[in-house]
Amino acid sequence: MNNDSGHKESAEQERWYAAAFGSLYPILYAHRTIEAAAPEARFACASVALQREERALDLCCGTGRHLATLEETGATLTGIDYSAELLLMARDRLKPSTRLVRADMRRLPFNTAFDVVFSFFTSFGYFYEDADNLATAGEIARVLTMGGRFFMDYLNPLSLERTLKKETVRSVNEYTFVETRWIDFDRRRVNKQVEVNKDNQHIETIHESVRLYTFEELATLLHQAGLRVFTCQGDYHGAPYGLDSPRMIISGVKAKP
Ligand SMILES: C[S@@+](CC[C@H](N)C(=O)[O-])C[C@H]1O[C@@H](n2cnc3c(N)ncnc32)[C@H](O)[C@@H]1O
Incomplete structure (x- = not known):
């Protein structure tokens, strides 16, 4: 694929995510703490009405900073991430009952159904091929029960x-x-x-x-994967999504085609 200066990105550049989330990542984003994530996790739980008897997946959980608060709900929790280093940090700070698995978001190693899937802090749109981002949405849909809910905190390209x-x-x-x-x-x-x-x-x-997906593009992609959007908010205070919103926060459900 060519970029705007006409040269082709190498396969290594396109796999930037395999190198970017190593031991320096928690230092680079030192302000992204469990404390900062706590109100986000509570907002997400309320958005999808997570219940204590349910099973939830934090897709791309990183160091587990949202899972630490999700543990308060009593729900059965799983986190997946590609970074072995970040998963080790997560293991140290989470309850033994919270399952952590190393996996690529495009190929989730679960037949298990989840009632809820969370994706926090722009953990979507990493792949250069739209088909791979669609595959990720497809995996969210595949591992959700019918009627299961998802929550995705993505950037606002506008x-x-x-x-x-x-x-x-x-x-x-x-x-x-x-x-x-x-x-x-x-x-x-x-x-x-x-x-x-x-x-x-x-x-x-x-x-x-x-990848900079507009709301319409992302909603279409999620729809193609079998997911339906029911709200789009612009921040973690519940403001409506618009031109100036800091975030694009989408909640929805897995629905029958
Ligand atoms: C921006 S960080 C967000 C981490 C976490 N959700 C948080 O808020 O701290 C993105 C995460 O996605 C993970 N990741 C990157 N590429 C991945 C892939 N192909 N499959 C699964 N996880 C991936 C990274 O290791 C990193 O932990």
Whole structure:
């Protein structure tokens, strides 16, 4: 595939997600804590009316920061993630009864049905091929019971295009992160490159890239997968979704075709 400068992304670049969520990720996003996630997890539970006797999946659970609050509900919980490092951190902070599984979101290793699937903090749209993002939605639908609910916290492409900060520099402990962001309008993706310096030495470059789906495109994709959208909110206070919303938060159900 060609990007807007005409060159083809390598297979390695397209698999950016396999390298981006290693041991530096919790430092880069040190402000994304269990405490910050707690009201998000409670809002999500209320949106889908999660009950204690139900089974819920946190798709792309990372370090388990939302699962930590979901445990308060008494529901039977599973988290999946591709990053072995983040799953180890999650294991340390969660109850033994919370099952954690390493898997790719496009191929979930479950026949088990879930009553609810959560996807927090832009964990969707990672793949360069729309078919792979559709496969992920298909897996959400496949593992849900008929009538099961899903909750997806995704970026708002409309506000992001206007508010994107091209470059920021941040320090966390001995690390300095130089973050450069840009939109590839041809591929309709938002990209980020992070140069990581430790004690003034460059140690790593991290890439992130997320497909920019409009609400209509995402609702259509979810519909194709067998999911129906029933609400779209713009933030974690329940404001309606619009041009300036910080987020696109979709709740819906698995419905008969
Ligand atoms: C932006 S983080 C969000 C993590 C978590 N939901 C949170 O809010 O902290 C995205 C997560 O998706 C996981 N991930 C990336 N690619 C994946 C894939 N192909 N299959 C499953 N998980 C993946 C990453 O390891 C990371 O934990």
